[in-house]
Amino acid sequence: MPWCDDCDRFLSPSTVTTDGTCPTCGRTVEVGEVAKAAAEEEEFPPVPWHLKLLAVLIVIYLLYRLFQALAWLVS
Ligand SMILES: [Zn+2]
Structure with a gap:
């Protein structure tokens, strides 16, 4: 799950912009490429x-x- 330090919240992968920045503050978010692929497949x-x-x-x-x-x- 992408995490934005500035906004102090998790972002759903669909809301993160294509260049990997937060839609709210524009800061680069920690996506984690491997974790991202796993999170999309993994169920809650x-x-x-x-x-x-x-x-x-x-x-x-x-x-x-x-x-x-x-x-x-x-x-
Ligand atoms: Zn942000």
């Missing part, structure tokens, strides 16, 4: 179960807070 690893559990708990919590806020609004 499966999401760990505890991350799914965390996501579900966050959604439940946010819904709880949403209903709490709605109950506060109508009271």
